[in-house]
Amino acid sequence: MGDKVHDVDVDMSHFKGKFKRYVVNWVGKGVESVVGELHVGEEVLGIDFDEYDSGVGSGDDEVIRKLKIRNLKVEHNSTTLQDLLQQKVQISISKTAVYRAKEKAQKKIRGNFHEQYSLLRDYIMELKQKNPNTTVKLAFSYRSVNPASTTRVFQRIYVCLGSLNQGFKELGREIIGLDGAFMKGPYLGQLLTAVSMDGNNWIYPVAYALVESECRNSWEWLLQCLGDDLELPHNVNFTFIYDRQKGILQAVNSLFPSAEHRFCLKHIHENLKTRFRGCGFRDHFWFAATRTTVVEFKRAMDEIRQQDTIVYEWLRAIPVTIWSRAHFSGRTKCDILLNNICESFNSKFVKGREIPIISCLEFVREYIMRMIVVVQGVIDVCTGPLTPTATQILKVNKEAAEKKWELTDIPCKHAVAAMNNMHKYEFDVGIPEDWVHTAYTLETWNQVYSNKIEPIVGATY
Incomplete structure (x- = not known):
């Protein structure tokens, strides 16, 4: 048996x-x-x-x-370091000595939390030397244990790698997701990230920063640095999507008052469930948010009003331009409703948020460097004028799709049908692929990822 x-x-x-x-x-x-x-x-x-x-x-x-x-x-059914030393070399050692040895080994592997702050300038110089046009900004405070001290204390660091800056400018999609994640270890703080989406609908990192806390002041600092790098004017018509973290709305309005806001639909839905417990409005809410015409959106909202006028009024109090596809502008060439581009990106750095500062920054940089190489491998085996995702979307649109040309700049089924009809009468309108925005072309995708991140040499951090 x-x-x-x-x-x-x-x-x-x-x-x-x-x-x-x-x-x-x-x-x-x-x-x-x-x-x-x-x-x-x-x-x-x-x-x-x-x-x-x-x-x-x-x-x-x-x-x-x-x-x-x-x-x-x-x-006891586990072998400890004490047991191994006794068995292998016949040495008895106290538990305290084992802990001290373990701590020294961990410091050697991941670096020393305190000492790495003194190595920051050397790290920045090496990073900028190997990656031209990289922006690194440091901010300090004079807060100390001794109020009379004039010693500067590390407060924040912002990094925008030159290749990511150039690649984002070549994307052709004016949308950035913003999110933050808690740091661990003896020095707490937040890892803030700015992430976009490439022509294949994959995440494309733009910049990242380590700050003391997630607040309006730290978000304004990151957005100011980001605006300088991306050359965004004060009145830019840009789109930011986020999870309604503290201070982001005020920070964006302060620096870019003409920008378009999008709130992550998942978080609006969670607030809806918390406020109206036991009400099954999930499907109706998501149905309304995903409509692509104003007429369809109004029809979906009327169905919600018929079920519960209180829920209807609560949703109406939230500006429709931040959660309804029917009211999005077409500038972004992107119709996403969720901020999972940031959440997915931040999930890769769980282990990186519990190590010293330079090791953490390197953890992020090395991940992005590997990501670019992986995407380039996919690009090298692709054929056709469009990215794989855009090719599939256009294929579906050719067969049966809703009218979303204005949102994504990929011809809908109606446009494709019109082109086919015009071809019958010998009008030279080109092929449907010619009408897709350049952000989705394989050439643009390849150009974006041709901006590589170079490895750095020097001391092991």
């Missing part, structure tokens, strides 16, 4: 919540062991069985129906 696994019910009151679940591993008719699913660093539970009841099925298919646990023993 093969091995089988069965769940066992155990009275957990004796173990004060340490052990979550127990599984019986057995071979044939004999019970071999019981393994607990433990928290990290806890002990493994061993169980002695004095008797068990079993039921017999057909043939050799015998299964354990119930276990009567008579005696319980807690045993």
Whole structure:
């Protein structure tokens, strides 16, 4: 017979919540062991069985129906560094010494949190030397333990790699997502990111910063740096999408009053559920948001009003230009409703947010460098005038699609049908691919990712 696994019910009151679940591993008719699913660093539970009841099925298919646990023993079932030293080299060492050795090893691997701040200028010089046109800005404060001290204290750092700056300008899509994530370790703060979307609808990082906290002041500082790098005038018609974090709305309005705002639809929906518990308006809300014409949007909102006028009025209080596709302008060449471009990007840096500052900055830069190489590999095997995603969208639009040409600048089915009809009468209107915005061309996509990030040399941070 093969091995089988069965769940066992155990009275957990004796173990004060340490052990979550127990599984019986057995071979044939004999019970071999019981393994607990433990928290990290806890002990493994061993169980002695004095008797068990079993039921017999057909043939050799015998299964354990119930276990009567008579005696319980807690045993160590893990090999520690102390045990290894004793076994391998016959050296006894205290637990305190083991912790100190582990801490030194971790510092050697990931760097020293305190010392890396003194190496920032060397790192910045090396980064800018290897990656021309890169912008790095530092901000300091004079806050110290000693109020009379004039020593400057690190506050923020902003990085926009030259290749990302150039690549974004070649994208042709005027949209940037903004998001922040908490840092870990002894020096807390926030990792702020500005991310766009390339012609294949993949995330394209633009800039990132480490700041002391997520507030209006820090967002204004990042947006000011970003505006200088991207040469955005005060009255630019740009689009920013975000999750309504603290201060972003005020920061964008202060620096770019003519910009278009988009709120992540997921967060509006979460607020809707919290405010109106038990109301099933999810499908109606998303249906209304995804309509691409004003007439269809009004029809969807009327359905919500018929069900609940309070919910309807709550939604009407939110400007439709920030959550309804029917009211988006076509400048961005992008109709996204979610800020998952930032969330997806930030999710790659969970481990990078718990290491020292230079190691963290390198974690982000190295990820972007690898990402560009991977995308370039995809580009090299592509054929046709458009990116793979744009090719698929146009294919669907040719067959059956809604009218979204103004939002995405990819011809809808009606435009494609008109072109086909004009061809019949020998009008020279070109092929549908000629009418797709240049942001979606394979040539533009390739040009964007031709801006590579170069590796740096020097000390290991």
